Amino acid sequence: MSDFLKRLFNGQSGQPEKGGAQGAVPKEAFSLVLDFNTKRFEDLFRYPLNSALKRRELRIPSVNRRAVVLFVDGTADSDKIAEQVIKPLMEWKAGRESADHLVDELKNNVLTISGRETVEDLNQAVAKLIDGSAVLLIDGENQAIAVDSAGFENRSVAEPTREIVIKGPKSAFVESSAINHSLIRRQVKDHRLISETMTVGTQSPQNISVLYLSHIADPQLVENVKDKISQADRDAILTLFQMEELLEERPYSLFPSTMTTERPDRAGSFLLEGHVVLLMDNSPDALIAPITFWSLYHTAEDQFLRWAYGNFARLIRLFALFFSLLMPAIYLAVVTFHPEMIPTDLLLAIAASRERVPFPTLLELLLLELTFEILREAGIRVPTPLGTTIGIVGALILGQAAVQANLVSPLLVVVIAITGLSSFAIPDVGLSVMTRIIRFTFVFAAYAMGFIGIALVLAVLLAYATSIKSFGVPFFAPLSPHMPSSRDLLFRPIIRKQWLRPLSMKPRDAIRSKPEGGDRQ
Amino acid sequence: MRWNGWKLGMVLVILLLVSGCGERRELETSAFVSVIGLDKAEQDHQVKVTFQISNPQVNTTQSAEAQKEPPSDIVTITSVDLLSAKELAQSSLSREITFSHLQTIIVGEELARDDLFKHIIGSAIIDPEMRRETIMIVSKERAQAFIHANKPTMETRPHKYYQFMEDNWRKTGFSPVSNLNAFFQRTEGELFLAAYATAERDPIGIRHDDDYSAGEVPQDSGDPVQMIGSAVMQEGKMVGMLNGEETRISQLLRRKNLIETMTAEFPDPLNENYQISLVLNQSSHTEIEVDTDRSPVKIDVKVPLQVKVNSNIALEDFTASQKRRDALREMVKEKMEEASDSLIKKLQENYTGEPFVWYATARRNFWTVSGFENFEWGEKFKEADVDLHYEVSVTSFGEQLSPPAFKKFEEDK
Numbered sequence: 001m002s003d004f005l006k007r008l009f010n011g012q013s014g015q016p017e018k019g020g021a022q023g024a025v026p027k028e029a030f031s032l033v034l035d036f037n038t039k040r041f042e043d044l045f046r047y048p049l050n051s052a053l054k055r056r057e058l059r060i061p062s063v064n065r066r067a068v069v070l071f072v073d074g075t076a077d078s079d080k081i082a083e084q085v086i087k088p089l090m091e092w093k094a095g096r097e098s099a100d101h102l103v104d105e106l107k108n109n110v111l112t113i114s115g116r117e118t119v120e121d122l123n124q125a126v127a128k129l130i131d132g133s134a135v136l137l138i139d140g141e142n143q144a145i146a147v148d149s150a151g152f153e154n155r156s157v158a159e160p161t162r163e164i165v166i167k168g169p170k171s172a173f174v175e176s177s178a179i180n181h182s183l184i185r186r187q188v189k190d191h192r193l194i195s196e197t198m199t200v201g202t203q204s205p206q207n208i209s210v211l212y213l214s215h216i217a218d219p220q221l222v223e224n225v226k227d228k229i230s231q232a233d234r235d236a237i238l239t240l241f242q243m244e245e246l247l248e249e250r251p252y253s254l255f256p257s258t259m260t261t262e263r264p265d266r267a268g269s270f271l272l273e274g275h276v277v278l279l280m281d282n283s284p285d286a287l288i289a290p291i292t293f294w295s296l297y298h299t300a301e302d303q304f305l306r307w308a309y310g311n312f313a314r315l316i317r318l319f320a321l322f323f324s325l326l327m328p329a330i331y332l333a334v335v336t337f338h339p340e341m342i343p344t345d346l347l348l349a350i351a352a353s354r355e356r357v358p359f360p361t362l363l364e365l366l367l368l369e370l371t372f373e374i375l376r377e378a379g380i381r382v383p384t385p386l387g388t389t390i391g392i393v394g395a396l397i398l399g400q401a402a403v404q405a406n407l408v409s410p411l412l413v414v415v416i417a418i419t420g421l422s423s424f425a426i427p428d429v430g431l432s433v434m435t436r437i438i439r440f441t442f443v444f445a446a447y448a449m450g451f452i453g454i455a456l457v458l459a460v461l462l463a464y465a466t467s468i469k470s471f472g473v474p475f476f477a478p479l480s481p482h483m484p485s486s487r488d489l490l491f492r493p494i495i496r497k498q499w500l501r502p503l504s505m506k507p508r509d510a511i512r513s514k515p516e517g518g519d520r521q
Numbered sequence: 522m523r524w525n526g527w528k529l530g531m532v533l534v535i536l537l538l539v540s541g542c543g544e545r546r547e548l549e550t551s552a553f554v555s556v557i558g559l560d561k562a563e564q565d566h567q568v569k570v571t572f573q574i575s576n577p578q579v580n581t582t583q584s585a586e587a588q589k590e591p592p593s594d595i596v597t598i599t600s601v602d603l604l605s606a607k608e609l610a611q612s613s614l615s616r617e618i619t620f621s622h623l624q625t626i627i628v629g630e631e632l633a634r635d636d637l638f639k640h641i642i643g644s645a646i647i648d649p650e651m652r653r654e655t656i657m658i659v660s661k662e663r664a665q666a667f668i669h670a671n672k673p674t675m676e677t678r679p680h681k682y683y684q685f686m687e688d689n690w691r692k693t694g695f696s697p698v699s700n701l702n703a704f705f706q707r708t709e710g711e712l713f714l715a716a717y718a719t720a721e722r723d724p725i726g727i728r729h730d731d732d733y734s735a736g737e738v739p740q741d742s743g744d745p746v747q748m749i750g751s752a753v754m755q756e757g758k759m760v761g762m763l764n765g766e767e768t769r770i771s772q773l774l775r776r777k778n779l780i781e782t783m784t785a786e787f788p789d790p791l792n793e794n795y796q797i798s799l800v801l802n803q804s805s806h807t808e809i810e811v812d813t814d815r816s817p818v819k820i821d822v823k824v825p826l827q828v829k830v831n832s833n834i835a836l837e838d839f840t841a842s843q844k845r846r847d848a849l850r851e852m853v854k855e856k857m858e859e860a861s862d863s864l865i866k867k868l869q870e871n872y873t874g875e876p877f878v879w880y881a882t883a884r885r886n887f888w889t890v891s892g893f894e895n896f897e898w899g900e901k902f903k904e905a906d907v908d909l910h911y912e913v914s915v916t917s918f919g920e921q922l923s924p925p926a927f928k929k930f931e932e933d934k
Contacts, residue, residue: 336545340621340652344555344575344680347622351548351577352585360547403584410584448538450545 027123034139038068041135044126045072053129054078058086062094063102066139075132077151084113085134085147103143106136115148154179160262162429168304172262177209177281180264184211184277184286187268198226200243203235208243211267211277218274218506224471225276225289240283247289250468254437256430257470259295260285266300274507290471292504294479294489296428297321302492311491318490320425324435327419328365329442329454331412335361337450353409362447364408368416369443371398373436376420477504484510552616553577555593555680558664559641560629562599568632568641570606571597571665572618573679580677592677597665603645620650625683626657626701627664627718630752630759639708639757646705653702656687659752659759661719661735670720673744686748690716694769694780695731695749697876704754710899712868712876714751714771717762721745731765731785753872761871767864773824774861774877774909778803784831790852791845795835799828799853811883813896817904820879824861824910828853829917836924839915850913857911865907873899 025044030037038055045053056069069085071078092110107116115133119125125135125144132150157179160172173180181195196210208229212222225247232246240260248257261267267277267286278287288295297317302310334341335350342350357364375394382390398416402408419439426432438461445453468475478485485502487493499514501507558571574594578587596613600606607618632638645651660667676682690696696716707713722745723736734750751768753761763771772780782802789795805825812819828850830839839845868875880898887893 335548339546339548339551339553339619340650344553344622344624344684345581345678347548347553348575348577348678349581351551351553352581354547354549355578355585357549410582447545448542449540453538 025123025126027121029121030137030142030144032140032142034066034068034137037137037144038070040122041070041125041129044122056081056086058089060089060092060138062092065102068137069134070129070137071134071149072129072132075130075152076134076149077132080113080149080151081134081147085111085136085149088112102138103141103145106138107145111136111145111147113147113149117146119144119146152176157183163261163263163266163300163427165299165301165304168301169263169265171264173264173267173279173284173286175282175284177207177279180279180284180286181209183264184267184271184279187264188213188271193271196226198229200229200232201234201236204238206237206281208237208240209279211271211279213271213274215509216272216274216501216507217276218508221274221290221471221506222276225278229278237280238282240278240280240285240287243278243280244287247287249470253468254434255465255468255475256296256428256434257291257468258287258289259291259428259430260287262286263300269300269303270295272512273501274505290469290473290505292470292473293465293476296431297490298488299427303495307492307494314491317425317427320422321431321435323422324419324426324432325439326442326454326458327415327422328369328439329446331415332361332365332443333446333450333454336447350409350411353411356406357409358406361412362443364412365416365443368398368402368408368412369419369440371402372416372420473504478502486512546617546619549577550616551619551621552594552614553622554618554620555622555678556625556627556668556683557603557620557623558597558627558629558660558668559603559632559638560663560665561632561635561637564599566637567599567601568603568606568637569597569599569663569665570603570610571595571627571668572607572610573668574614574618575622575678575680593679595668602641604648607648620648620652622680623650623652623655624680626655627667628657628659628715629664629667630659630661631663633659633715633752633754633759636758638759642701642704642757646701651701653700653705655701656683656716657699657701657704658716658718658748659754661717662721667718667720667746671744671746673746690748691779691781692783694772694783695765697751697768697772698779699751704757707754708757709894710756710874711878711880712872712874713754714763714768714876715754715759716748717750717752718746718748720747722747729786731769734762734764753876755872755874763864766860767867770857770861770864771876773801773803773826773857774807774822774879776806776809776878776882778807787853787856789833789835789837790848791837792835797833797835797849798831800831802827802829809877809879809882811879811886813883813886813901817906818883818901820905820907822907822909823912824857825912826853826857826914828913828915830915830919833919833924838923839918840922846915850915853913854911857913858909861909861911862907865909869903869905873903875902 041053047053052073054071054073057066058069059066067089069081071081088110089106103118107118119128119135120143125146128146129135132148132152133146134149136145136147154176155174157171157174159170171183173183185193190213192214194212194214197207198210199205200208210222210226210229228247229243232243234242234246237243237246244258244260245251250257261270262285264286267288270288271277275291276289278289298314302314304310305313339347354361359367375390375398379390398413403410403413423432423436426435442454442457445457447453449456466474466476466480474481477483479489483503484500485504486498486500488498492498499512501510501512503510552574554572555575556573558573560569560571562569572595574596576587576590576592576594578585579590579592580586594614596610598606598609600609607620610618626642628638632641646653671679671682673682676685687698690698697714699713699715704713704715717735719736721736722740724739725737727739728737731749735747738747738749740747749765749768751763752759753763769780769783769785772778782800784798784800786796786798789797803825804827807825808823810821833839837845839849874880879902883898884893887896
């Protein structure tokens, strides 16, 4: 760990020596001399060069022994240490026999803080310190007490920023794994919700939690996910998003095989369908595995809104998906290959507006599409106070000036605007970016062969999409291959009819609730 | 081997992609023909083809408006057929002519009555750009003159005019909805009705209601073109004419009527001095039964007809008594049957065939097509017994149940 810290603080680079940082801390037992022990800690933390290590010396009045409380600045909550460690020690009235088992006595009966344990050697103690614990060293004892005083800074639970709903819960995951756990437990109140903790990263180990419902999730799936996690061999995996790419079967594919959600309720509903949810510290998201097309296409709100409203939203989203994929390609194909498809009035209007545009339709389209993509990228990066600039520049450049300068025809602006708007209506970021990329393939296919080109690319795309799997679950399951489910696919049935879990997930218990008589799906 | 496969694949993909490029054409490089006129040229076996090409820069979008240009360009080329004329026209037109938005073909009556016509139109349909829903109109004068004369005030763009006119036909029935598809379906002796139009006035005085042909409708001012009545075509050649009324009835006698509603004048059953105007439509298909085993052939036609009172000039109150309503119904039935019988008589005397698609019903009685062909339907129709029945029901007397009570005041005085 000190090596890591050394590199972190001194800016040294290069390959760390074999054995890693953890190995650099000697696995030595404590000495009976307090000053000696303190010195060793100070050496390890490069005190006083490094101001991270804080210590508080005190004398325990009732047994008249010197003691030192050590903690790392920024990781531990100093109020907690003062209130629940130091204060009880000072106020303790020791009995006669307590001096014999001082460490046990202090640990069990004096310290009021809930997490505490005895540590025997330096290595263990340093690991605890880094994790935010305080270590209590007592003169004349060769054991130390680590108390759990972790106090990392956390932001409070806020509203989701990506998966916004009008109706429904408004809490989103934060960077703290512990808070995220509690958010999920609040959704799924079931003792069978298992949370297994695994460690990833050889140099800077991070905990990753694997959550699943033991009575629903397919044990093989859970095993598969855990295998994948243990195979992820990196020095440090700081966030879940890096983990996501390491877990994926096809990192080069445009189609995602896992997804993240920032909504605890969504994570909860995935758990109830037999998916595995991964949580990690520092990541305000939960990673879902496996996923299907439907996970990307659905939103949390579909189930919160009434049946008709939710399905209407899904219908609109379906249109948006196809518009986003195909609109520019169809425009290009129709205008250059199949003008007979356009109503005569519109045709004449397009022809008239293209009259003075110097570029072929493809170039015109690519120009505008590229501008729109740049605008989109700039919109994310632009600092909030400058946000309005993007709107003005976008509206003026795209809407007015480009048309007036005869760079593009006005109808194309409409086409690109509808396309852009549609891509915003796609709920999942992965799916949205995917359609944006594939859109260009369609444009080139349409440029080469018109509708035949579009049909060919669409056929290839569908063939590929139906053939891929995410953790053994086909991308379009349970629609294709068809498997029994509650048909919560393109549209959803009313909740009373959603009594069956999709069998494509191979759930251990497929029935959500007993269906009403005769109402078989 | 793997690399060879890759190379081969790439070559194939490039070939595939490039194969479509020849068809690609930017919109602004095309000249969209909206109307074609066909006329007989002075020389034998030559046709005069008139192209009316829409100018996209007039009356389409504000941003590209060209103020001083005409809305369409009219070019006439003399050539052996339509497609070679299309090619020849390119000698003067800068943009590539395309028929993909061709809506109307106007045929001069002179050419339509000539044997040459079926060859010209038959060979033109080979062009993949020709649409089969293109409307065919026969013009009394030369098509070239018709196109030049047709400058409607309301519709600056020519395609719009013909589109709206076609919509009109479906509501009035004055002209048959005659597209190339139907024309090519009826090339074996069946009669095909094409819309008849003219830009020349030939007033014949006031006649009853819709008893006019194109050019005869009493009209002052307005657009010069009149479209009413139909040209009767047989085996791709014009053989006669029907006036507006006959055209309407021939639509009603079809099994599937293409016309939504039509308004017609009838004498008022209660008051001889006045006319009553009725809106006619059909709630169900006309029933046709053909008995081909009998000689002469027996044809039973049952025409369901719904009648709404449109304007009641005599101000008679029909709602008050069943008798009056029955009189109205009887009158409509009588008049319609009378008119239909006289139309069928005219057809039987002058032509060998019928335009009502009754042959389709008759054909069902035969096992093979050749069996039907040997039957010679056209000849049999000439002698056929046609039994016509109109089933009239009155559905409405207008928004107001009874007419205003002017009459009472008159009587009181």
